[in-house]
Every structure is written in structure tokens, then in C-alpha cells.
């Protein structure tokens with residue numbers, strides 16, 4: 518905390534001065550508590566007053582995602598802040614499984630079946646859509662079914678945004694933007710070749726999953742209908 522916090526705080530204050538958004542990414546599960554300690558200090562910091570650009574990333578494949586969202590909401594309320602939360606499914610699934618196996622622990626910190634992560638994402642999204650007085654949800658996904666579920670659940674389409682990675686999910690997000698009633702932010706990496714190599718490998722691994730393509734045709738054919746609401 519003594520070393521990390523002042524460095525992050527300095528970056529956060531630079532972002533605030535430039536009126537930019539600043540999200541703390543989610544990494545491996547064993548770093549979650551450490552990240553939350555840093556995040557708690559930053560949210561409590563009076564230097565952030567008057568700026569809603571501080572954000573946190575939460576991974577829906579993590580079994581602690583729901584309680585983490587409740588914890589963030591309570592923190593924002595306690596300090597009278599409004600924060601952003603980017604909901605992702607989680608990019609380190611293989612690593613999490615491998616680590617848990619190597620250390621021989623009883624369970625896994627992440628869900629072990631893809632449908633469980635999808636359901637968790639939708640449950641977490643619903644949770645976030647009920648917290649918009651304190652949290653600005655940012656739904657980062659390239660999965661058409663997940664995006665459709667969010668549109669179906671949301672009452673106020675201006676209370677959140679979708680996010681995509683530059684170069685991925687283009688067709689889906691073009692369709693979402695064509696509706697004209699939702700926002701979409703594109704996350705683009707910036708840096709030198711050496712810094713971006715690990716990032717590139719992660720994206721290549723992700724591109725191997727094809728669960729979105731199956732749903733895209735259905736999304737084009739069947740526009741969302743509020744009358745199908747099942748909540």
C-alpha cells in the first residue's frame with residue numbers, strides 16, 4: 518500500500534485533471550483483495566470529489582462478483598461518490614484453473630462452466646442496473662446474447678454503456694449503435710510493441726471462442742421487444 522497507492526493516486530489525479538475516465542482493470546483472483554484495498558482508499562479520498570470518472574472492473578466468472586458489486590455500491594454511498602463499473606466475464610480462466618490445481622485447493626475461484634459465467638454476467642448486470650444512482654455500468658462484452666439480455670433488462674438505456682475492444686466485436690457493436698439509443702465505448706490499447714505483446718496474446722486466445730457468432734444472426738433477425746420481458 519505504501520508504494521502502490523501513491524502511484525495510482527497520482528495517475529488518478531492526472532485523469533481527473535484531464536477529465537478522463539480511469540478504470541482499474543481486474544486481474545487474477547488472488548489479487549482481488551489487494552485491488553479492493555487500493556480501490557477503497559481511492560474512493561474515500563477527498564481529492565476525487567466532483568469527478569465521476571473513477572472506475573473499477575469486475576469479473577463475472579469470479580464467484581465473488583456479486584458481493585464485490587454490493588461492496589462497491591456501499592462504499593460509493595458511504596463516501597457520497599458516483600463510480601463506474603466495467604463488467605467483464607474475465608480473461609484469465611485457464612490461469613485460474615491451473616493455479617487452483619497446482620496449489621491443490623478444494624475449489625476454484627472462478628466458475629468452471631461457460632454457461633455459469635454467462636448466467637453470472639447477466640445476474641451481475643441486473644444487479645448493476647439496480648444501482649445506477651451510484652454506479653455507471655459499463656457492459657464490456659462481444660457476446661450478442663449477453664448484450665441482448667442487457668437491452669431486455671434495462672429500463673433506462675442512457676444509464677449505462679456498452680464497451681468493446683478495438684478490433685473485436687465490430688459487427689455486434691455496429692448493430693447496437695445502429696439502434697441509436699445506446700452508447701458504446703471502444704477500448705484501445707496504447708503503448709510500445711514490447712508492452713503490448715502480452716495484450717495481443719490474450720486477445721488472440723479470446724478470438725478462439727466463437728460463442729458470439731452463433732447469436733449474431735438471431736440478433737439481426739429479431740429486434741428486441743420489451744413485451745418479451747421476463748423479469
Ligand SMILES: Cc1cc2nc3c(=O)[nH]c(=O)nc-3n(C[C@H](O)[C@H](O)[C@H](O)COP(=O)(O)OP(=O)(O)OC[C@H]3O[C@@H](n4cnc5c(N)ncnc54)[C@H](O)[C@@H]3O)c2cc1C
Nearest residue numbers: 542543605606607608628629630631634657658659660704
Ligand atoms: C472493453 C473491455 C475491457 C476488458 N477488460 C478486462 C479486464 O480488465 N480484466 C479481464 O479479466 N478481462 C477484461 N476483458 C476481457 C473479458 O473478460 C472477456 O474475456 C472477453 O470480453 C470475452 O467475453 P465475451 O462476453 O466478450 O465473450 P464470450 O465468448 O461470451 O465469453 C468468453 C468468456 O467466458 C468465460 N469462460 C469461457 N470458458 C469458461 C469455462 N469453461 N468456465 C467458466 N467460464 C468460462 C471466460 O471469462 C471467457 O473470457 C475486457 C473486455 C472488454 C471488451
